[in-house]
């Protein structure tokens with residue numbers, strides 16, 4: 001998945017999650033509002049209806065108290081007398097006592113025709129007659145022998161009252177009516193103590209009693225419109241209804257509060273979710289970045305490994321090439337060594353032919369003498385000649401053998417070699433040259449055998465070269481100074497090494513050419529006399545044997561070539577390098 005697709009997908013998921021969260025939040029807020037309003041409404045309903053019951057009870061019990069007052073007073077003999085004799089004086093007293101004791105607003109007597117007799121309140125009969133007209137319904141009921149009831153409606157400024165009327169009978173004959181006016185103001189005062197608006201209505205729905213004085217006389221439907229919580233209780237005896245109109249504003253504000261809390265909780269939850277999501281997102285991003293980094297590293301490693309492998313292959317190839325080149329070089333060197341040897345031989349050939357010619361001539365003359373002696377019958381005298389011939393042949397054979405060995409191609413192996421033998425054979429090979437140049441060759445060997453580690457023919461080659469150069473230099477010096485040429489070969493044991501020095505009475509090596517004498521093809525000799533290979537090959541051979549070859553100033557006035565070779569058989573045994581051996585000794 002590429003980055004853009006992933007980003008688009010992430011954005012889509014984020015939108016879906018936000019949408020879901022908003023929907024859920026809205027749902028929870030709605031649920032909170034619904035549940036809380038239902039709960040608060042039912043709670044309010046319970047409270048209000050309980051209050052309504054109490055308040056309705058107050059109204060009922062208030063009226064109930066006065067309901068029995070009228071019949072009780074009407075049946076008394078005093079009342080009968082007042083009605084029978086129209087006795088205003090007694091009537092007024094009885095009415096005042098009854099009203100005062102019961103707490104009625106007014107108690108008054110009426111004749112059977114409905115005319116006023118006496119009242120607890122007023123003496124003015126005209127006013128009373130007005131009042132009587134207002135209670136015609138209650139009077140009519142009482143005249144029929146029932147308990148008359150009638151409401152005297154109030155107005156916003158005047159509280160209503162209720163009238164009970166009871167017949168006064170003498171021997172089953174209606175003689176008058178006793179009316180009791182009950183004030184409803186105490187009920188309204190008791191109702192005024194509750195906050196809930198209360199109203200008692202008649203069958204038509206007109207408000208008779210209320211703790212809101214301005215409602216008196218109005219229709220209940222007018223005041224309840226718009227108020228949703230309206231509880232009604234029937235008062236069957238009175239034929240009334242008591243209404244309670246609950247004030248829902250507090251419940252509503254509580255619902256709003258609950259909703260606000262729900263919204264706040266949603267906001268907090270949303271914030272938390274947002275933070276969590278942001279952290280998840282950051283973590284995922286970090287993980288992705290780490291994975292990408294690991295992948296990049298892996299690729300880098302792979303790349304580097306490939307490069308390394310390639311370099312390795314290249315190196316191997318180079319090593320092979322080098323080995324091959326070394327092999328070629330070794331071959332070339334071997335051939336060069338051989339060439340140098342042959343060159344030395346070439347240089348020595350004149351002396352060698354002299355070496356052979358001299359004994360051949362001696363053999364020839366000895367053979368002639370022996371022949372002559374034998375012919376003359378003096379064979380016994382020929383023995384001496386023959387013995388000399390034999391000795392000379394032996395010598396020539398030895399020279400031939402040494403030469404043959406020297407010309408043989410040198411091997412590459414290294415083994416212990418007795419240096420005395422090397423010196424002896426080199427001297428033998430050089431003898432013709434030494435003799436010809438009348439050089440004195442001195443060889444100083446120690447008593448103990450000096451066994452070095454090397455190849456015999458190659459060591460001989462080195463020594464022949466050094467000695468031959470020394471003889472050449474000594475003879476050349478003799479030509480210049482007249483000093484008899486002398487070459488000294490000294491072999492000594494020097495710790496783990498054998499020290500071989502070749503000194504001559506030559507003129508030495510001039511300072512300016514010293515750095516060059518070990519270079520191949522460097523020679524100061526005239527053309528044909530030297531190839532300039534001798535020292536360079538000698539140097540190479542000695543180093544191959546882990547030895548060293550240096551030029552020094554010799555004690556005889558000429559050059560000194562010092563050669564160190566590792567000795568064999570000691571604690572510095574075979575195969576070790578010069579550097580390894582030196583400190584061990």
Ligand code: ADP
Pocket residue numbers: 465469470473504506507508509517522523524525529530531532533534535536558559
């Ligand atoms: P070549 O003998 O064919 O010249 P070398 O490599 O053997 O080649 O010698 C190189 C040169 O070193 C010689 O030409 C000579 O000048 C100088 N040299 C070698 N040995 C001696 C010596 N003992 N005394 C003086 N010079 C020497």
